[in-house]
Amino acid sequence: MNSLREEFFQVNAILLAFIFFIQIYVLNWLGYWFRKKIAQRHPDKDVSLGTAEGALMGLMALLLAFTFGMTSTKYESRRQTIIDEANLLNTGLLRCKLFPDSIKKTLLPDYKNYLESRIAYYDARDNPDKINKALEDGRKYFNSMWNDNALLIKDPNNKSLADQLVPALISLRNIAITREAGRVAAVPTLILVALLILVFVASFLTGYGLKPGSRNPVFSLAFAIMLSIALYLVMELGRPRQGSINLDNAEREIVNLRKNL
Incomplete structure (x- = not known):
């Protein structure tokens, strides 16, 4: 399941949204066509959904809002x-610069x-291969x-500066762990599938x-477009390392620290 999800996240979100748009529109048309065939075979039978359609649409809207x-x-x-x-990296860098040139x-x-x-990590x-390599390199250099710094603490001349660097290094290690945990903590696959x-299903039942003869193609088209846009936004927010909704501006704060080295 994880490998399938990783492959899914490599597909362009706009392409997926377009595929969903086609599927939603076709299912909406198939639902209307199916209702029309039943009405023709059983003209005296009430085949309407009643309140079930509204309940299903409400459930879909609720899950969509929850996922978004x-x-x-x-x-x-x-x-x-x-x-x-970025702030912690800058703090650690400034404290490193307090040591003697040697x-x-x-x-x-x-x-x-x-x-x-850390820049390569983003x-x-x-x-996954490049991410793991960046994490491994980060652990090695850390x-x-x-x-x-542990050796510098034993040096009386540099002990005070080395002691100040310890909490900065610990915070850097902790934030790296937090960031990786946040990366993998995506919306559960089961929720996305549901x-x-x-x-x-809602597209079909809509x-x-x-009733036969009352289908408005413009409404069906608008329905498919709105749902596709909503799904597109969910996908874009769920993959902030790529696409148009990304974290490049925030990451630039880390990249800019190169100028201070």
């Missing part, structure tokens, strides 16, 4: 985490490599910085609920 709210909340949380990491020659290259690994987009099923 979940994805938008996760998007904002991811954006804020990137800003927090120590900075050893400490700053590792810090620069760590910064580059640049990997949704490629461990090197931590070990160097939403798509409800959308498709067409089925129309």
Whole structure:
């Protein structure tokens, strides 16, 4: 299921929205056609849905709103985490620059490599292999910085500066873990599948609920467009590393730290 989801997230969201639009419109037409055939065979039989159609549409709207709210909340949380990491990276860099030049020659290259690994982490987009490599590089460079600082703590001349760097390094490690946890904490696949099923069933029943001769193609087209746009926004918010709704502006705060090295 996870591999299928990863492949799904590699597909362009606009293309998926267009596919959903076609499916919604066709299902709406099929529902109307099916109702028309039943009415022709049983002209005296009431085949209307009654309140069932409204109940199903309400359920679909509820799940759609719930999913949209979940994805938008996760998007904002991811954006804020990137800003927090940029602040922590800047704090750690400033504290590293307080050391004497002889120590900075050893400490700053590792810090620069760590910064580059965090930039590569975002640049990997949704490629799992590149993400794992960036995470592994980040752990390697962090461990090197931590070990160097552990030696500096034992030096009376640099102990006070090294002590100040410890909480900054710990915070950097914690924020990296938080950011990765936020990346993988996507909307559960089961909810997305349930939403798509409800959308498709509602599309069919919306067409089925129309009496023969009362179908308005403009309404059906507008219905398909609105639902496709809603699904498109859900997909875009759920994949903030690519597409038009992304986190590039927030990530730029980390990239700009290169100028300070």
